[in-house]
Amino acid sequence: MIRSSRGLAAGLAGLGLIAVLAVAAPLVWGGDAAHLSGAAREGVSGEHWLGTDALGRDVLARTLVATRLTLVMTVIATAIAGTIGVLLGTAVWVAGPRVREIGLRLIDVMVSYPAIILALAVAAILGAGTVAAVVAIGVAWSPAFARLTANLAASVAGRDFVSAARLLGVPPHRILVRHLLPNIAEPLLVLLSVAFAGTLTALSGLSFIGLGVQAPSYDWGALLNTGLDALYTNPAEALGPAVAITLTGVLAGFVGDGLAAGADPHRVGIPGRVKKVPLPAAPPEDDGALLTVDGLCVSAGDVDLVDGVSFTVRPGEIVGVVGESGSGKSLTAMAVARLLPDTVTADARALRLDDLDLLAGAAPDRLATEIGVVYQDPAASFNPALRIGGQLTEVLRRHRGLGRRAARERAAEALDAVRITRPEARLRQHPHELSGGMRQRAMIASALLTGPRLLIADEPTTALDVTVQAEILELLREANRRDGTAMLFISHDIGVIASLCHRVLVMYAGRIVEELPVADLAAGRARHPYTRALLDATPRLDTDGDGGAELTTIPGRPPAPADRPAGCAFASRCALVMPRCTEERPAAVAVGTDHRAACHAVALTVEETAS
Numbered sequence: 327m328i329r330s331s332r333g334l335a336a337g338l339a340g341l342g343l344i345a346v347l348a349v350a351a352p353l354v355w356g357g358d359a360a361h362l363s364g365a366a367r368e369g370v371s372g373e374h375w376l377g378t379d380a381l382g383r384d385v386l387a388r389t390l391v392a393t394r395l396t397l398v399m400t401v402i403a404t405a406i407a408g409t410i411g412v413l414l415g416t417a418v419w420v421a422g423p424r425v426r427e428i429g430l431r432l433i434d435v436m437v438s439y440p441a442i443i444l445a446l447a448v449a450a451i452l453g454a455g456t457v458a459a460v461v462a463i464g465v466a467w468s469p470a471f472a473r474l475t476a477n478l479a480a481s482v483a484g485r486d487f488v489s490a491a492r493l494l495g496v497p498p499h500r501i502l503v504r505h506l507l508p509n510i511a512e513p514l515l516v517l518l519s520v521a522f523a524g525t526l527t528a529l530s531g532l533s534f535i536g537l538g539v540q541a542p543s544y545d546w547g548a549l550l551n552t553g554l555d556a557l558y559t560n561p562a563e564a565l566g567p568a569v570a571i572t573l574t575g576v577l578a579g580f581v582g583d584g585l586a587a588g589a590d591p592h593r594v595g596i597p598g599r600v601k602k603v604p605l606p607a608a609p610p611e612d613d614g615a616l617l618t619v620d621g622l623c624v625s626a627g628d629v630d631l632v633d634g635v636s637f638t639v640r641p642g643e644i645v646g647v648v649g650e651s652g653s654g655k656s657l658t659a660m661a662v663a664r665l666l667p668d669t670v671t672a673d674a675r676a677l678r679l680d681d682l683d684l685l686a687g688a689a690p691d692r693l694a695t696e697i698g699v700v701y702q703d704p705a706a707s708f709n710p711a712l713r714i715g716g717q718l719t720e721v722l723r724r725h726r727g728l729g730r731r732a733a734r735e736r737a738a739e740a741l742d743a744v745r746i747t748r749p750e751a752r753l754r755q756h757p758h759e760l761s762g763g764m765r766q767r768a769m770i771a772s773a774l775l776t777g778p779r780l781l782i783a784d785e786p787t788t789a790l791d792v793t794v795q796a797e798i799l800e801l802l803r804e805a806n807r808r809d810g811t812a813m814l815f816i817s818h819d820i821g822v823i824a825s826l827c828h829r830v831l832v833m834y835a836g837r838i839v840e841e842l843p844v845a846d847l848a849a850g851r852a853r854h855p856y857t858r859a860l861l862d863a864t865p866r867l868d869t870d871g872d873g874g875a876e877l878t879t880i881p882g883r884p885p886a887p888a889d890r891p892a893g894c895a896f897a898s899r900c901a902l903v904m905p906r907c908t909e910e911r912p913a914a915v916a917v918g919t920d921h922r923a924a925c926h927a928v929a930l931t932v933e934e935t936a937s
């Protein structure tokens with residue numbers, strides 16, 4: 327790191343000197359460079375340190391004077407490459423998935439051709455000359471920028487803070503300028519310095535073969551060309567421009583390496599488990615649903631990822647969604663928040679938040695203020711390039727119409743409410759200056775800022791260590807008690823779900839297989855074999871004596887979405903499997919108040935008890 331910052335400093339200092347030389351050289355040595363001394367092709371001497379050329383002009387003076395034209399051409403060509411490339415790359419990102427796919431493939435094809443070949447093709451069309459060479463090299467280097475921009479934008483676009491901005495109704499061009507470009511600026515800067523060195527050598531190459539700068543103008547490439555004629559009599563004539571090109575390229579490389587080494591990878595917390603706490607207080611009595619999800623299907627092409635999911639969340643209720651990885655929890659939650667990736671499509675009989683129809687392109691303002699989202703990875707939840715204050719106040723200024731000062735005060739209060747010390751100072755900090763737990767608390771503060779009616783928390787504690795997990799759960803409980811915020815809480819940990827939620831949805835292979843009050847779960851009244859297996863596979867930290875019952879694992883793996891069977895998807899792993907299970911998809915049957923299970927074996931016992 328120390329070495330890289332020294333390299334960066336040396337590179338910047340060297341390029342700075344060369345830039346000064348570019349400005350000063352024509353003024354100081356312009357006369358010497360044009361003076362015909364009459365001593366043609368003279369070797370190195372005290373008067374002419376690099377000798378003279380075929381017309382008796384001082385080679386050193388000409389090399390120094392050529393710095394300006396060479397540098398100006400290189401800077402313009404690099405700027406052309408960067409501008410065209412970034413514009414192309416962002417256009418590809420903004421376009422729909424089909425255009426994006428075609429655009430990316432075209433860029434890949436262009437990148438696979440060496441820049442100099444493309445440049446020669448463009449130069450052949452435009453003809454020889456300075457402008458043609460600069461345009462040719464600029465265009466030839468642009469695919470590298472386009473590919474980097476498109477790839478980086480795609481990776482940043484999937485990050486949680488971009489999803490949060492989408493939820494807040496921030497328009498695409500603003501997401502691009504505020505959230506995407508600052509986050510890809512660092513690698514783009516690295517590429518700029520690499521491209522600078524590349525365009526320098528390519529431009530010199532074009533001049534060297536006679537396609538670039540034409541006499542009487544000259545750059546280092548043109549000087550190299552004339553110097554080559556006297557390579558055996560006065561090698562110093564070619565040495566001057568060759569050293570200038572190499573030195574400038576190496577200095578640009580130092581800058582690029584220094585910038586690349588300065589990039590700081592983000593770190594995330596260590597996953598841990600949560601100690602069980604007493605059962606949550608009873609949910610509020612209210613029959614009207616706040617959130618209604620009826621027959622939700624999410625598919626990728628022909629493959630159903632979430633298959634006919636129906637549930638409700640009542641005002642003030644915390645509903646937990648539990649299931650193994652890949653069961654469809656996140657897609658269900660993101661369909662509610664309208665934050666699904668554009669590679670999947672969602673459909674439902676009904677998807678409503680109170681009177682807000684989430685299927686019919688719901689008003690962005692209402693979505694932004696009535697639904698809050700907390701993500702799993704606190705490191706990805708905030709835009710690393712912006713201060714916490716700017717990110718927290720954005721939604722208040724945009725959707726609540728608050729002024730800068732009022733929004734900051736409100737944001738500081740929100741941080742204080744999640745027990746973040748010195749909230750005013752925190753607002754001035756960048757996300758990386760906060761610990762993982764503090765970032766997650768700040769994310770909860772951010773999600774609660776607008777007083778949402780529904781908070782979606784997608785595995786908000788999974789990336790945190792055990793004590794921080796407990797704090798985060800307590801904050802969520804507090805928000806629920808204090809403001810009556812309803813929650814959809816996703817976790818693969820049934821112990822965490824049982825400690826926080828009022829009601830539980832158990833998902834398996836894209837479907838809800840059991841829905842039950844947490845009291846039934848805690849009292850061992852879960853009926854579906856999958857729910858029971860999940861419970862048996864969960865360690866209990868509150869048991870006395872020898873550490874409680876032995877843990878069992880669930881044999882096998884859930885089927886991939888494309889391989890889900892026609893019958894019950896759990897059948898191949900189920901101890902109670904019957905022939906009917908592999909043939910017919912079980913419907914949900916009521917087994918108690920607010921308690922349903924989709925299992926043929928359970929349905930049979932219910933029928934037997936009834937008869």
Ligand SMILES: Nc1ncnc2c1ncn2[C@@H]1O[C@H](COP(=O)(O)OP(=O)(O)OP(=O)(O)O)[C@@H](O)[C@H]1O
Pocket residue numbers: 626631649650651652653654655656657658667669670818886887
């Ligand atoms: N954009 C996508 N395109 C195609 N398939 C997807 C996409 N996103 C998710 N899937 C698939 O859909 C299924 C459900 O994914 P989802 O992320 O909802 O599961 P999950 O229960 O939240 O799992 P996890 O706990 O690992 O996040 C998985 O099989 C997953 O591979």
